[in-house]
Amino acid sequence: MPNPHLLIRQAVEASDLTHAQIGDALGLHRTSVTSRLVGRTRWSVDDVLALATLLDVPLSRLVEAP
Structure with a gap:
């Protein structure tokens, strides 16, 4: 993973x-x-959601479900 x-x-x-x-x-x-x-600091959920929007990519591209 x-x-x-x-x-x-x-x-x-x-x-x-x-x-x-x-x-x-x-x-x-x-x-x-x-x-x-x-990887020194964790991303917040809000930041990852905002980043996905900013990059115009699906959230699934930035996170992987366990």
């Missing part, structure tokens, strides 16, 4: 958005986005 941070990081890397742009959209600092993408 893929690491949930890996699924999110792959979707972010496939987009043209910078960490700063994602942070602005989610109300986070760029370094907070980076911390989440490398």
Whole structure:
């Protein structure tokens, strides 16, 4: 089973958005986005939902059900 941070990081890397742009959209600092993408900090459910909308991808692409 893929690491949930890996699924999110792959979707972010496939987009043209910078960490700063994602942070602005989610109300986070760029370094907070980076911390989440490398797995140092957990993503909140609200942030993952907002990120899916921002990236225009289905939520299932960012999370994997157990």
